Amino acid sequence: MAVINYDSELRRAGAHSTHGWRKLTYLAQRHLLGAIGLVIMVLFVLAALLADFIARYDPLSVDSLHRLASPSAQHWLGTDSFGRDVWSRIVHGARISLAVGVGSTLLGSSIGVIVGLASGYLSGWVDLVFQRITDILQALPLLVLALVMTAALGPSLPNVIIAIAIPLIPTVARVIRANTLALRELPFIEAAKSVGMSETRIALRHVLPNTLAPLIVLMTAQLGSTILTEASLSFLGLGIPEPYPSWGRMLSESAAEYVRTAPWLVIFPGVAISLAVFGTNLFGDALRDILDPRQRG
């Protein structure tokens, strides 16, 4: 996988130093949108990690005196129908989105990598079987498969992670398989074979590292769609159960009633979802430009 040599590009662009901070600022200027995406992602991760300090109230504590309060100095983003503080719930909701996003992307990608490597490297009947399973999983839209799986497994955080991870497997497996097939024919693999390296070792030490760039690009792209899928599942009432403050859950059907009476309940959780996904998409795009120059647009 060809990676742009930024050091030489920097020198050509007239940079004196190609190290550390300067390199970072150069990259940020060159990929401004990606840098903005990265900032959004960092803020989002910080909110999740520091939720206990940023939130001003307990996200689950019910306050019947202040139900459906509009945004004010006490409640920055207002309160919901149970009097729970919306800002605190959104901050804590970042944890759920992050857990589901990272959890299901990692789980789905690791299985996808194993399946793709095995499929491309072993070929034969293993490949044939994996290909058919991939076909089957790809014939169902992500949301439909995830919906049926959460309905089957029951609504809980680990089950939602599994339900979203499984539909991701085929896409990752396909990309890794195609890469493995191409790599297998290259001279350096032949060289490794001729010095007597075992097949497993070649697959793990030589093939896998060379598929990392497209894998990272794909995983970043999937992070956004896993966050969106979790939000959709929870919105439909089949994702993260009450009382956990999932962003999708906060927008759940009852939100349609509040469109008239309490618009802040509809606006803010949606802004949180869109912003988090937008950040990962911006960053993913820039990462693709950097790591996969063939797709540069």
Place this chain on the structure above:
Amino acid sequence: MFAYIVRRLALMIVTLFGISIIIFVLLRVVPGNIVDILFDAAGFVDPTDKANLEKELGLDQPIVVQYLKWIGGLLHGDLGYSYVSEKPALQEILPRLPITAKLAALALLFSASIGIPLGVISAVRQGTRLDYALRVVSLSGLSLPSFWLGLLILMASVAMFGTMPIFNPNPKTWTEAFAIYAVPAMAVGFRSAALTMRITRSSMLEILRQDYIRTARAKGASERSVNYHHALKNAVLPVITVIGIEAAFLIGGLIVTETVFNIPGIARFLVEALRWRDYPIVQNLVMLIALVVVLANFTVDMLYAAIDPRIRYTD
């Protein structure tokens, strides 16, 4: 070519068969069936009543027998009975089908008519402010959840007209039809339009870098002729190939949008059936969705070969 088509059709059947097994097993590994739900709601349970009901619904039989009954019926056009309404599943699904089909067609139309031109403009003006702005718009389009967009539309409708569109199967006026079908279709199609735009842009850019485009420029063809006569024709082809992906994408959007707008189509019906553990409805709807996606992919591949003479499928 003929051998290829036959092979593709055979693979389609294998895929659909695999899906039928996965869905059937998935729905039955769940602890608790509809009988449990009904009796939970009733409170006190008489075990013999429960056993009778399970027997009546065929839930006491081994899973293999239940599966074979379903598949056997499916091949005869008998989809079984809905547990909830006790009506034939076909009677429940058929009237909902045209509603969702209309929405999907409108959404596809919207996404193509917005996404393709904007993608072309973005590619032709690559690197300009316009390109930058269009790319940000398309990325944000992909980041907005369809259901939230739907809620925002409802909110705008309340603010402007003081009311929300309520679904009516036979709209009387054009404005009513617009509010009922076109508005939700746009909420679904917005995300697809963003996807179409991104694909069109990258496909157009790839074509614009090719040798024959340079040749066209070298022989003195105008910028306009190069972009719209030489490049566009070839750039639109890959866009067609992703209609299969778009179909899957659209179905996901329809599920949440029909729920937001309270539209009684099959996408919302799937969610309701899942909540009620109405197995016959769920498994038949999932099969229908898989059939649509598989057929869309097949049709697109065939269409691709028909349009582009460079592509010939060989076995």
